[in-house]
Amino acid sequence: MRGSAIFSLAALLLLLAPTPQAQEGTAPAIPLTLLSPDGRGPVPTLVLNGAELIALDEVSDRFGVTVRDDALAGGITLTYNSQTVVVSNDQPMASVGGRIVALPSPARRLGNRWFVPLELLPRALGPIYDSRIDLRRASRLLIVGDLRVPRVTGRIDTIGPPTRATIEIAPAAPVSVTTEAGRLVVHIDADAVDLLLPATGGGLIERIRGGELPMTVAFDLGSQAGVARGVPTEVDGVTRVAIDIAGPALAGAGSTPGGAETPPAPSVLPPAGAAVAPLLAGPRARLETIVIDPGHGGDDTGVMGSGATAEKTIALAVAQRLRALIETRLGIRVILTRGADQSVSLDERAAIANNSKADLFLSLHMNAAPAASVAGAEVISLRLDREGEDARQVAAREAVSLPVLGGSLRSIDLIQWDLAQARHVDASAVLAQMLEEQLRARVTMSSRPRQRAALRVLAAVDMPAALVEMAYLTNPEQAQLARSENFQTSVAQGIYDAIVAFRAYLEVQAAP
Ligand SMILES: [Zn+2]
Structure with missing residues (x-):
């Protein structure tokens, strides 16, 4: 995580949040769509205290499960193919085959119907169901069965x-x-x-x-x-x-001295097989050195998650996987700001990147939130405050030497640090967008997947830079996941894909 400020920010957001909905909940702004080999259609759900719920009678109708209110089991049982899921009615969790899975909320009785969080379907019913269940909250899709839905x-x-x-x-x-x-x-x-x-x-x-x-x-x-x-x-x-x-054909271009009419610009694809220059080819872009910054280290453990999972450990593990991917596949030099469990200050991290004249800086972290239900990856690039925006305009004029601003109460050092990233904020925002897109294909994203913030470690580096919060260690399910090779490889692969896309972007920018 980036510091304790996130807790006060979260508290502020809670204060600003609308008052809780009526006890009955509200319909979501966009209905959930069920996609299956049988067709597609809306599924009624409701939102209550931030959790999206589905009625258990809908679940039994659509999924063919048997639902029973089971006081002995301590909740509600869902039985399918003689396997049983128990959903707790006072804890945000369910038990499937003796394994506990986390849910955003407990089962709720509203009127005479039981409601459960939508996440129950992929997380608890999914493991015992005979078709794949894929919930895509962001795009409001519930996909059941082996459909190809890219x-x-x-x-x-x-x-x-x-x-x-x-x-x-x-x-x-x-x-x-x-x-x-x-x-x-x-x-x-x-x-x-x-x-x-x-x-x-x-x-x-x-x-x-x-x-x-x-x-x-x-x-x-x-x-x-x-x-x-x-x-x-x-x-x-x-x-x-x-x-x-392409832009419009120039007026008169292609016309003959005889005054024949200019043919209209063709608006069709060249015939199949015609040579079309690949867009992403071009001069080799300047992406020769990448600095990967595993957050925290040494006495600074960062966030501690359940199962004694330390942010510093996951950050280093993913950084090492990412370095291996980049070095073997791209042949780009990779420098880690720390290669072991050691303490490195933020300024030292930035100095390592600046002194190595790196072309890209990526800081890896794990997130924390007061609510255990908060989950998903986030990508942060630098937000400039007003002074930073002025600095960016100055930096744009002065491409070679960075001016020292006089008359400020802030230390010269800090202004120079701010200026370092100021020249790169636009490229860093593009980098952050690519990181978000590529991570989204591989891991869960948070509800705020891309953000801009005034982070010191980003402000200090003189190259396109972004910080990735890979998952929430305060979410027990994510903490467990974060230790797995599968998760660490997925994050590393997503970041690698974004680096490939960013290199292509630089090549396009450099093309005449
Ligand atoms: Zn951190």
């Missing part, structure tokens, strides 16, 4: 022109790209798609949205858009479609 994320990479954008499909799926009047459409071969698209477009792309046809993503193009292309590639189980929208 997550589809989109982003604008450069405004241009040419405007460049990327669609990522994870896990990978076959795609095709077509263009029609004012639009480029990506068709995805899947049972359904889980779309997480940016709210706004940019450059020659007015909007990225779900298309009229199922399983499509449509790019609405501006009136100035010229040739539109989409080139799919598949790397490490993720399909990426690099979208390239």
Whole structure:
């Protein structure tokens, strides 16, 4: 975690939160959709004290489980294929095959119906059910059965022109790209798609949205858009479609001295098999050294989770896995700010990164919250305060030498540190977005997956930088998960994928 300030912040947020809903709960803003091989449809749920609940009679109807109020078992039993789940009616947990799983809230009786948290379905019913149960809270999907429902994320990479954008499909799926009047459409071969698209477009792309046809993503193009292309590639189980929208053909270009009319800019894809330069090729970008900063260390354990899981230990373990991935696959030099359980100050960490002239700085941490139910990964990049924003404008003018600001009551050192990251806040925000997207494909994200904060360790480094809070150690389920090889590898792989994407972004930026 980043310091005790998070507790006071959380307390403040609680004060600012709306008063608890009426005892009956409220309907969620967007209904939950059940996807199964039989079709799709809404599932009634309600939100009570921050937890989303589903009625047990809905569960028994839809999942074919037998529900009994069982005082002897100390809760409610759900039986399926002669296996039983016991849901506690006073503790936020359930027991499945003798194993305890955490839930956001206990079962609740409202009127004459029992309600349980939605998480019960994947966490407790899932292990004994004969079909896969996948709850995607962020996209409001409950997927039952082996459906291919890839997550589809989109982003604008450069405004241009040419405007460049990327669609990522994870896990990978076959795609095709077509263009029609004012639009480029990506068709995805899947049972359904889980779309997480940016709210706004940019450059020659007015909007990225779900298309009229199922399983499509449509790019609405501006009136100035010229040739539109989409080139799919598949790397490490993720399909990426690099979208390239050329600017308008110059007036008169291509016209003959005889005054023949300029042909309109073609708005169709080149024929299949035509050579299309891959978007992400280009001059080698400057990504030669990466500094990975495992948070805390030595006497500073960071957050202590259940099972004596220390933040400093998980941070170092993931850092070492990530270093191995980067060094073996990318051949990029990796420096750790600490390679063992030792104490290193924040300023020393920044100095290691600055002195090694690193091109990327990633700090790894584990999070903490007063409520045990809070879970998921978060990515933080630097937020500039007013003074920092001034510094950024100064730094933009003075690309070579960093000026020392006079007349400030703050120490010169601190101002210089602030200036160090000020030049990189935009690139760091792009890096944070890529980290969020790639981590989302592999681990649970928190409800606030990307944030900006004035963090000293980020402010001090003179390179694109972000801090990753990998999971909440105050959540017993996440604390247990954090010790597993599977989790540590997933986080390392997600960060690795983001580094690959960021390197590609730098290459595009560097391209003429
Ligand atoms: Zn920390």
